[in-house]
Amino acid sequence: MNQLSGRVAVITDSNSGITQAQAKELGIRVLPMPFMIGEETYFEDITLTQEEFYERLEGGADMVTSQPSPESVLTLWKETLQEYDEIVHIPMSSGLSGSCQSALMLAGDFEGRVQVVNNQRISVTQRQSVLDALLLVKRGMSASEIKAFLEKDKFNSSIYIMLDTLYYLKKGGRITPAAAAIGTILRLKPVLQIQGERLDAFAKARTAGQGKSIMINAIRNDMENRFGGAHADNIWLEVAYTKDRETAEQFAQELLKEFPGFDMVINPLSLSVACHIGPGSLAVACCKKIR
Amino acid sequence: MTNTIDAKILAKMFLAGAKNLEAKKEWINDLNVFPVPDGDTGTNMTLTIMSAARDVAAMENPDMLSLCKAISSGSLRGARGNSGVILSQLFRGFTKSIRDKEELDIPVFADAFEKAVETAYKAVMKPKEGTILTVAKGASVRARELAKEGCDDLSVFFEEVIRYADEVLEQTPEMLPVLKQAGVVDSGGQGLMQVLKGAYDAFMGKELDLTIGGETTGASSAKASVNAQAEMEIKFGYCTEFIIMLSRNFNIKAEMDFKEYLESIGDSIVVVADDDVVKVHVHTNDPGLAIQKALKYGALSNLKIDNMRLEHQEKLFKAGQLPEQESPKEPMPHKEVGFIAVSVGDGINEIFKGLGVDHIIEGGQTMNPSTEDMLNAIEQVNADTVFIFPNNKNIILAANQAQMMVKDKKIVVVPTKTVPQGITAIINYVPDLTAEENAETMSGEMSNVKTGQVTYAVRDTVIDDKEIKQGDYMGIGDSGILSVGEDVADVTFRMVQEMMNEELELISIYYGEEIREDAAQGLKARIQEAFPSCDIELQYGGQPIYYYIISAE
Numbered sequence: 001m002n003q004l005s006g007r008v009a010v011i012t013d014s015n016s017g018i019t020q021a022q023a024k025e026l027g028i029r030v031l032p033m034p035f036m037i038g039e040e041t042y043f044e045d046i047t048l049t050q051e052e053f054y055e056r057l058e059g060g061a062d063m064v065t066s067q068p069s070p071e072s073v074l075t076l077w078k079e080t081l082q083e084y085d086e087i088v089h090i091p092m093s094s095g096l097s098g099s100c101q102s103a104l105m106l107a108g109d110f111e112g113r114v115q116v117v118n119n120q121r122i123s124v125t126q127r128q129s130v131l132d133a134l135l136l137v138k139r140g141m142s143a144s145e146i147k148a149f150l151e152k153d154k155f156n157s158s159i160y161i162m163l164d165t166l167y168y169l170k171k172g173g174r175i176t177p178a179a180a181a182i183g184t185i186l187r188l189k190p191v192l193q194i195q196g197e198r199l200d201a202f203a204k205a206r207t208a209g210q211g212k213s214i215m216i217n218a219i220r221n222d223m224e225n226r227f228g229g230a231h232a233d234n235i236w237l238e239v240a241y242t243k244d245r246e247t248a249e250q251f252a253q254e255l256l257k258e259f260p261g262f263d264m265v266i267n268p269l270s271l272s273v274a275c276h277i278g279p280g281s282l283a284v285a286c287c288k289k290i291r
Numbered sequence: 292m293t294n295t296i297d298a299k300i301l302a303k304m305f306l307a308g309a310k311n312l313e314a315k316k317e318w319i320n321d322l323n324v325f326p327v328p329d330g331d332t333g334t335n336m337t338l339t340i341m342s343a344a345r346d347v348a349a350m351e352n353p354d355m356l357s358l359c360k361a362i363s364s365g366s367l368r369g370a371r372g373n374s375g376v377i378l379s380q381l382f383r384g385f386t387k388s389i390r391d392k393e394e395l396d397i398p399v400f401a402d403a404f405e406k407a408v409e410t411a412y413k414a415v416m417k418p419k420e421g422t423i424l425t426v427a428k429g430a431s432v433r434a435r436e437l438a439k440e441g442c443d444d445l446s447v448f449f450e451e452v453i454r455y456a457d458e459v460l461e462q463t464p465e466m467l468p469v470l471k472q473a474g475v476v477d478s479g480g481q482g483l484m485q486v487l488k489g490a491y492d493a494f495m496g497k498e499l500d501l502t503i504g505g506e507t508t509g510a511s512s513a514k515a516s517v518n519a520q521a522e523m524e525i526k527f528g529y530c531t532e533f534i535i536m537l538s539r540n541f542n543i544k545a546e547m548d549f550k551e552y553l554e555s556i557g558d559s560i561v562v563v564a565d566d567d568v569v570k571v572h573v574h575t576n577d578p579g580l581a582i583q584k585a586l587k588y589g590a591l592s593n594l595k596i597d598n599m600r601l602e603h604q605e606k607l608f609k610a611g612q613l614p615e616q617e618s619p620k621e622p623m624p625h626k627e628v629g630f631i632a633v634s635v636g637d638g639i640n641e642i643f644k645g646l647g648v649d650h651i652i653e654g655g656q657t658m659n660p661s662t663e664d665m666l667n668a669i670e671q672v673n674a675d676t677v678f679i680f681p682n683n684k685n686i687i688l689a690a691n692q693a694q695m696m697v698k699d700k701k702i703v704v705v706p707t708k709t710v711p712q713g714i715t716a717i718i719n720y721v722p723d724l725t726a727e728e729n730a731e732t733m734s735g736e737m738s739n740v741k742t743g744q745v746t747y748a749v750r751d752t753v754i755d756d757k758e759i760k761q762g763d764y765m766g767i768g769d770s771g772i773l774s775v776g777e778d779v780a781d782v783t784f785r786m787v788q789e790m791m792n793e794e795l796e797l798i799s800i801y802y803g804e805e806i807r808e809d810a811a812q813g814l815k816a817r818i819q820e821a822f823p824s825c826d827i828e829l830q831y832g833g834q835p836i837y838y839y840i841i842s843a844e
Binding site for chain 1: 641642645646714715718719720721722723724732736739794796797799826828830844
């Protein structure tokens with residue numbers, strides 16, 4: 001925490017893909033997302049590893065994600081505020097979870113010292129928001145200025161995810177509009193997109209090769225038409241995956257051929273996303289670099 | 292000595308040409324290089340020219356302009372298959388050049404032949420020599436020479452043009468190796484010669500029967516039920532018939548519901564249930580609705596849909612009354628983008644519908660839909676932009692021709708040559724992209740799909756250095772015959788082996804109506820064992836004539 005000797009702390013949840021260990025290095029706090037498997041509650045990266053998670057998921061376990069309990073949120077904030085003057089809290093997208101709504105409500109009692117950022121990020125783009133927030137803290141911005149900045153910037157990110165199967169999406173029942181748009185007797189790999197609040201069906205592919213080229217074209221299109229051009233100094237490029245790191249690394253190599261010289265991060269998707277889309281998913285995301 | 296002809300003689304010559312082509316169509320069908328039980332050049336060209344001949348036959352004392360219009364628009368609408376489309380373009384160019392003339396002499400004919408050839412070459416993306424185009428060009432070159440030499444006897448002119456074009460036709464095997472190996476001349480070129488020869492006979496005053504039959508659409512018999520009263524106004528335009536092979540209980544209640552539904556969309560309803568099939572007949576403006584409803588009860592067979600307005604119009608035309616254009620109502624809700632696929636086989640049709648296809652044109656190898664079939668489908672699909680997937684290389688030109696004829700909608704022809712290419716193309720459609728971007732993506736992805744199709748040989752031949760006997764099974768790939776033999780599973784398996792390479796991830800097997808599911812399962816297991824790293828997907832296609840359609844991508 002030494003490098004963060006300023007007045008503003010940054011907090012996020014484990015959906016950002018930032019592990020507890022990485023959080024220590026960055027000088028931030030990460031709220032673990034809870035899971036219910038059967039009767040038992042687990043916490044991502046604390047009482048449940050990625051390996052254990054996929055073993056249970058593929059074994060057919062019924063998994064339910066939930067929000068961090070209000071108590072855990074309040075405790076973390078109170079602890080943090082002993083050391084810091086203000087908190088920037090960056091939860092997962094309000095389009096995908098009620099965590100943000102709850103946090104906004106809880107923050108009402110802190111007289112502006114806790115600023116909850118509602119910028120609709122998830123996974124690698126949420127992680128980038130955290131890094132951006134740290135940069136803004138260094139620049140001397142207050143928590144409310146950072147919140148305003150990040151919320152203004154919220155649409156400057158884009159995610160495409162190719163699923164290996166529709167099974168988990170259907171099983172979870174949570175993302176039905178996206179699943180319902182793809183009804184056919186052929187086995188397809190759906191490609192979903194996250195733009196702001198919206199998680200939607202984007203396209204479909206028959207093979208992983210087709211899916212990857214659909215995602216590459218889509219992300220290039222976003223860079224050129226929405227984020228001011230596909231230039232390395234303008235865009236962060238990110239790859240995320242569920243379970244299969246090797247495939248993700250291979251995909252990252254293919255992306256770097258398409259986008260040479262780009263900064264690239266490869267991260268596992270957080271478990272609360274993974275339990276809805278299943279193993280073998282592959283995602284590409286990009287965020288516009290902040291000035 | 293005759294040195295000019297008028298519209299009346301030209302009309303007679305055109306009809307005689309059409310009749311002669313029709314008489315020789317089976318013989319021309321046999322000239323097809325691939326001994327497959329379809330892809331019939333003679334049939335396609337005949338249907339194309341007959342579409343115009345019916346209009347011409349209905350005219351009494353035609354003037355040049357209306358004769359030209361009838362020939363041009365009739366053949367453009369009726370065009371089927373590549374050779375049919377090229378023939379229609381030859382007529383289009385030819386008539387464009389003469390439409391303002393009262394009488395035709397040799398220099399005018401020379402100009403018209405040249406214009407015809409120029410127009411036809413333009414209609415084909417990559418013109419190939421050794422085809423109907425080459426024969427037409429031969430005729431026009433000789434015509435120009437004769438005109439320059441000052442020939443002024445039309446009988447000499449025609450005879451000499453035909454003689455020379457025949458010589459060119461005899462040369463086609465030297466230009467296209469596949470023709471040489473199969474020991475045939477080009478079938479489209481031969482079709483053109485038959486038109487020219489028939490026309491010449493008429494010019495020479497041979498006694499010919501020039502009555503044109505009204506019925507040319509494939510194998511249909513029960514069309515007599517269509518009301519022939521000339522003054523009748525048709526309220527529901529499509530005579531729709533099919534048989535439901537029941538997969539669900541069809542009790543009295545279901546029958547009543549189904550009839551009631553049909554009554555809400557049409558009239559002349561017949562629903563006859565018999566154990567496990569139901570025969571259905573309805574006149575409606577939206578056959579798709581009837582079909583969709585029927586699919587809830589089971590698979591469909593013996594589908595037949597006829598446009599009664601067009602037939603009606605033709606009868607009125609013959610009776611000398613000019614019909615008024617009437618457009619059928621469009622019950623389909625309006626959308627931005629619509630999809631039309633050419634397909635055959637209930638399983639494959641179902642797959643296309645599941646992928647979002649709005650309208651299926653029944654057809655494929657066995658029956659190439661005409662440009663007019665495309666135009667009707669386009670009219671039914673109530674969308675600003677319509678994508679067409681021809682799914683056969685012999686249908687792409689007819690689709691392109693339809694595209695050029697439609698003004699009020701944006702038509703995008705994705706040049707899919709096989710059903711699997713069509714499936715992959717439509718899967719890769721991305722709603723967020725523009726039509727142009729989609730056309731590009733879809734065309735790119737479809738070219739990564741390899742297709743193999745298994746059928747039987749209708750005669751002995753040699754292709755790609757493979758000797759084929761009548762009745763043999765053949766596995767046909769994207770660029771030729773991959774395997775031949777006497778066992779359908781073996782031939783299919785060897786075809787797949789030929790298709791595969793290391794980059795391919797997915798093999799899809801669509802089995803036809805004559806293949807039993809357990810046989811298809813057996814083949815799947817065999818392919819899976821040979822290619823353990825590939826995903827294999829087995830689907831019922833229900834297509835006729837092709838035992839298996841297989842794709843690898």
